[in-house]
Amino acid sequence: MKHSLRHVAAAVTALAMLGTPALADTPPNVLVVAQNIDDIVALDPAQAYEFTSSEYMANVYDRLVQYDAEDTTELVGGLAESWEIDAENRTITFTLRDGVSFHSGNPVTPADVVYSFKRVVALNKNPAFILTQLGWTPENIEEMVTGEGNTVTLKYAGDFSPAFVMNVLAARPASIVDSQLVMENAVDGDMGNAWLNTNSAGSGAFSLQMYRPAEMLRLVANKDYFKEGPKLDQIIIRHVAEAATQQLLLEQGDVDIARNMTPEQVAALPEDGFKVSIHPQAAIHFISFNQKVPALQHEALWEASRYLIDYEGLTSTLLKGQMETHQAFWPKGFPGALEDTPFSYDPEKAKQILADAGVELPINVEMDVFNFAPFTDVAQSIQASFAEAGINFDIVPGTTAAIITKYRAREHEAIMLYWGPDFNDPHSNAKAFAYNKDNSDDGYASTTTWRNAWEVSDEMNARTMAALSESDPAKREEMYLELQRDVQAKAPFVIMYQATLQVGMDEDVTGYVHGASSDLVFYRLVEKN
Template sequence: MRKLIAGLVMGTALATMPLAAQAETPKNVLVMANAIDDMITLDPAGMFEFSALEYEGNTYDRLITFDNDDVSKISGQAAESWDISEDGKTFTFHIRKGIKFASGNDLTAEDAAFSLQRVILIDGSPAFILGQFGLTPENVKEKIRVIDDYTFSMEVDQPYAPSFVLYCLTAGVGAVVDKKVVLENEVNGDLGAEWMKTNYAGSGPFKLNKWTPGETLSLTANEDYWDGAPAMKRVIIRNVKEAASQQLLLEKGDIDIARNLEADQIAAISGNDDLKVMPKGKGALWYLGLSQKNEYLSNPKVREALKYLVDYKGISETIMAGRAQTHQAFLPEGFLGAYNENPYSLDIEKAKALLAEAGLADGFSVTMDTRNTTAVMAMAQSIQATWSQAGINLEIIPGDNKQTLTKYRARQHDIYIGRWGPDYQDPHTNASTFAWNPDNSDDASAKPLAWRNSWNPGSMTEETDAAILERDNAKREAMYIELQKKVLADGPFVIMFQETEIASMRGNVNNFVLGPSFDTNYYRFVTKD
């Protein structure tokens, strides 16, 4: 067994084995290949990346969760139930008894309150999710208060639509950390932030074994998990970015699940009776972010022209075959208020006319930061080809996801091609990033996508704020549709596709869960025949 496990983490060494020596993963170990190069931290108060939040969803209990098949059904996880005051501003949570952290400590209201306070006090990338309720480092300990061992309250600054508040607590910031363990590892008042980057203090169905950045992430089962121990005693996730390598490893039995197969690989395995694929529509969007600091991209006519210079049909049917559908508004299908009209299509002549109106009939040069994976590079190259037909010289700058994200978050890009996933299932999650930017200065505290692209959306910020206070769902839906139309017409975004995720797996793997969000993909139910 020891030799077999070692072989599973040796990377491409196994790829040289002849087919007759097909490997087989252990019955109680789940081995996946996934592109996890975006992981920066394992701290729920700091993580804001797809891979990290999937890790968190499998290793921490959050206060609130929802039904993966019907996201309108909100339920408790660490919080068994809750009450809302008559004025709509105080939420009182009742913590489920009997939950234990990996340390053996009981999970109590003290831990839950501390976890939320800690998000605000550390003020990392995801802090804005709670900060939008008027919580600040100065008032958070007053607004989030422990009532008794299993009860705490959170006071918000306005009577928001209740589902908005609750959905925010289903996000990564709703994860409950072990206060005692975290503070035992505190250094110079950092609330354990440095230690938590690479360590674990949770109560979920799996716990961290080891993370080697850029290589592997391994988890072990929590045998005492309050909602039942997982069948898989260990999960090994290998960072394999190349789709062809993932395909080979899957076919040979070296891995159980491949998470990033491209259209060609999925077609290639379709006739293999030992393999199967599982698609799931997701809320993630593929888009281009256009920096308004760039003299060309800040011209409205140029922005409009670029929206006519993407081969939406060609990319969705070839490069993204089966894994994306054209969708050009900022709310994905399935969300309240989703706008499903797609007004833009590839039209070179129309784009040329718009560029001429902008005084750029001869085109211009611009750069695009691009994650160095097969699909993203192929999309970028398709865009490069169609833009060249209108005289635009697009230079592609490839890098790993950590590099491109860091540059993007610092507003140092011209164009960024990226994938955006909702942080929670309320429409405000995307409205507040694509249509809201209260402070466009470089040192702003709130840094949504509008800010990253140096765009001031004007009155849309106030309209976005008003929508979260509207309790009439029909009126609220109409407000979000209007916001999407405005961003479509004038925003610095070329929104292209809504994602369909496909997990490709060995035929003996059962009950792997792909959820509607990037952090609701669950390993705990997996079994093997």
């Protein structure tokens, strides 16, 4: 052990857990995490739609099928041990595992599954759309989801690939709740919503022992979990907003993991006793051109722009530890991601592309950018490199809310943004970057194609929907790879980077799993040696 005060009085340790300064390391059976958790709005699976809430649900609740700690890229059985897919009749029948119980001790039954899905659809809160896209409504849900014996039968309406449906069922609102416990705590017809935002009713590797908003989450191990682990007795996630404070707490031994340190703070960690893990994240960063602006409609401009970004220079300086070069709309870390990066900084090639196409220069364009680092710094670098080819960006910094509002109204010219999937299926991003059936101002769609007024070809629209319905997994993956190649080469988007996360931790911590999205953060296999 590298610290001399690892085993001290329990009273001193308790003070450390509550945020009071102490001279001790965390106890060997407890993992303490420093993290900014003030994004939490809800903990109810039918309502939660925030990053930290998603991590919480991945550890406290199970789904019929899920991505899990052993391999975050493989869809496996959760509460279901097997399933039969009838694609022709748009039906999937799941057989539940025997002997699985909720934290309360109540057995997991088909009735709990039916109730959980019915509850999400009936409450119709933020994440409900993920399930309702299967054609489920408050009026038909009891016909679409039924249980009998030890099986659950799900029907869906729509020409969907079964793989798409399975990925929807692995999303956070598909978490299964203890119907008996939730109904016991319902108030005024809220189906237990208020209670579930401060309590848990799951079957996962951990249960919620305590939640104090913007202060802490304390999770306790479910020793009867049906999979391996948990290895530790408790997970305590302390709200620490300041990155510098996280670094200090980690170096002092008051926390085992620091989640939100800056790259500079990560680099400053002592080599002795600490380590850093690097995790690609789902957010794709890009520049897009609004096709309502005549000067931005030329395809040669889109092509030239891909050669006016110093990808390598930025990732090794301003973006070091925060981004890696990625030039396709589906993120690395998910099955079916295109990892080719064919574009590099070549201003002479960009100039030639523009000249050959007869593009009239200079082009003067406003570019909306979030008014905080690293976005403002990256924008200034891009401003300088684009100017070499006669494309002059007037950078317009703004708050996140103001820029997103402007973007949704299609009132921008150029914009630098990021985009992440709503669930772990490539259609989640394909519909955003390769589909736009109605480009009219009245045809609002929550996609970057519509918001940039890009009238996607009928052919690409058809291919996007064909991939959604393709039942052969290998063929479906190749269809999405081809869509990514086409958008990468010929669309008014310049996809530049994928976010990465650096997590600092005590060298004694092993088994921490952090996949490409917040739904894929797992503490079940963590140990402290």
